[in-house]
Amino acid sequence: MKFFIYLVTTILVVLTSNTIYAQYDSLQIYKNYRNIVEKIFNAAHRDSSAWQQLAYMCDTYGPRLCGSEGLEKSLNYMFEQMKNDGLQNVRKDEVMVPKWVRGDEYCGMISPRKTKLHFLSLGGSVSTPKDGITSEVIVVKSFDELDRRKNEIKGKIVLYNEPYINYGQAVAYRWAGAVNAAKYGAVASLCRSVSPIGMQSPHTGSIMPYPDTLTKIPHGALSHEDADMIERIVSRGEKVILKIYMEAQTLPDVMSFNVIGELKGTEKPQEIITIGGHSDSWDVGSGAQDDASACFATWKALKILNDLGLKPKRTIRVVLWVNEENGLRGGKDYAERYKNENHILLFEFDSGIFPIGEFGINGSDSVFSKAKSIEKVLRDFGNIRIKKGAWGIDAQQLAELKKIPLMNFNTDDEEKYFWFHHSATDTPDKINPKDMNDCIAAIAAMMYIYSDLP
């Protein structure tokens, strides 16, 4: 998730016109919807199907990288369960997706001491030669330092080891590390895993495309502990020699699909609110937080409305976008396929489930006013806030194209999300079922009221 957030966050600020509509009346909305929201929260907390099905899917089919059997089985499982939950027009929109496979891999220190390191190839990387790459490491803290030391890089393995301050700052070395090191003749590159904590857990994720003129080099991630150890040894004036072996390769694209379901609007069915998360994950852990949590949270929000017989005035559509992690093909397909429909809001959830938090929204003053007017009634059920500003890379494909308001949801322990993100630790136990039911209820209530208001 989120690998573009900080790169593009400034692109979207105000997408729709600045026409000022009549202010929405929070108090009136509170009076009209208080009982309905209470019913939604009560129903969500009686229904344990979201966490149970998420855990079943993760345990049974494993991680969901595009092109894997795990993804295809999981998509079919979610498709069937969405139908069982009574959603309408449940369907598959076919999308061609890339297929990158990890294969076997190894990274070890050869000198001054032999030890295996905690390592993951980064998604999209090329392999090493069959005998691996054995070379000295040069440790840099930043791209600036790399540039300053460009004459030392040739033939070496570059290790970027700038500590995590925030995701945007840290992810730059995962994303652009190989391209920048290859420019100066490095034979491979490594980044410090993008996470606030170490715990010997390497984190994978995707890398940027190379310019055509550049020779591709293998790129991987080390645990914080191993990166720091190498830096300490080098800083003592000792040479560190590493051996890296990677079988990573990109195979031909394969067919996959977005999973879609709806609750049809009763008064304005042609006006569409799209909500969702991405169905694919990285190939380690089981992508429980990133982003199965959002797939189940958004579709189960519709299930709750449906179970309660709460029929939205406008159509609310859930989309489980495929291939967010390494290609955005699902988001792009959705934008292209549905660009002529009348979307009034696009909502994406991709920051994990922790204690309930805030909805962000991009759009006109009127759009913000509409969302903000719903805050009062939601606050009876948790510390839920509405703020300006949103991101969501799948939904953004259509939001940008057609200037449609974009909404997202951030839970209140987002930093912790990055403990697990793209690593083997992203498993169902990281999701508290009570928090999940809160999120489901908050999304259901927000979308139901938003769909109802003028």
Next chain:
Amino acid sequence: MKFFIYLVTTILVVLTSNTIYAQYDSLQIYKNYRNIVEKIFNAAHRDSSAWQQLAYMCDTYGPRLCGSEGLEKSLNYMFEQMKNDGLQNVRKDEVMVPKWVRGDEYCGMISPRKTKLHFLSLGGSVSTPKDGITSEVIVVKSFDELDRRKNEIKGKIVLYNEPYINYGQAVAYRWAGAVNAAKYGAVASLCRSVSPIGMQSPHTGSIMPYPDTLTKIPHGALSHEDADMIERIVSRGEKVILKIYMEAQTLPDVMSFNVIGELKGTEKPQEIITIGGHSDSWDVGSGAQDDASACFATWKALKILNDLGLKPKRTIRVVLWVNEENGLRGGKDYAERYKNENHILLFEFDSGIFPIGEFGINGSDSVFSKAKSIEKVLRDFGNIRIKKGAWGIDAQQLAELKKIPLMNFNTDDEEKYFWFHHSATDTPDKINPKDMNDCIAAIAAMMYIYSDLP
């Protein structure tokens, strides 16, 4: 460390006589030692050698399981550095130690889905047959449940998956899991890793000896995430088949040694205060917290006194006990070798370095009063408390034998210690150098004043 703490904690309560001596006067001690303690803290914070040398040792020689090259090189390094630091009578006391080796190992789920699990053999375990062990898992939450279901155990792999409440409760399954499962005909056993958190990090540690009548079975630890996944799958009524492969074996004992150094007492050199930690570690991570932190903290406390020309009235001896993790041979050798010397206090530190905490002490009212009277002057330099009750399994060998007061030190984030304990995450970055210097100063001040008082 600590694998006996909760097993034996109640054995030691009052070791020395209950004779009541004159009360020590906190205020007078404060007046007499306030400036000295300030000098000690200032000197400790100027001296970065403790953390630097610890990191150098961990990075250069790796983990320190008994019988490994890493331990022998580390012991020699500490021996040389202790001499360089100006300690007196720096010497090696030879001790035969056990040699258990892990070898290659693997644990994977075969059915319902193939996936590698996060696994470590437990120290002292036997190997599997050459083809490994492939069998169904039975998950139990407790020894009580194991007993109730004893007729289901034969031929199965037992997985103990009781969540961590505290170390004592959780470690029972690591320690006694194999013996209890073997009783009922299990072919292997696994425990949930003994730690408050998961992070896909398995934790090793030692297991109890078998009664002669019992066939030994392989025993290992799984990450929390993998143990929980297996439990969830089984609880859904599905069979989980695991394959375990372990090469673990116990080789003949080898020679190792305790490292010992002293500051000779000026007035009563025959009265000895022994302080120390254990030099060995498990064979994953680098045993930085457990217990290199204490080795360096205690010996550097003596270095600080020596650097400042603060000569203790009684002899203060630092002992780096070997083989705490799987045999206690170092502690036993020390007790036997020095039992006829006149020890007035034995101090052991084995709970990791976090923000400064409390000294615990076992002994008579007078002994407690003496230690407690030093609290006031220490509190000017941190939240340092003196409380009744102490443990320390190496020092305890002599403390019990000769009824000598036992003291220990607990830092204030001890729970976090168990995040890293016996796992690959126990690396130098887990120790904050500032906290380490605080601990060194607190130990130096406590021991200097204790040695000085009547």
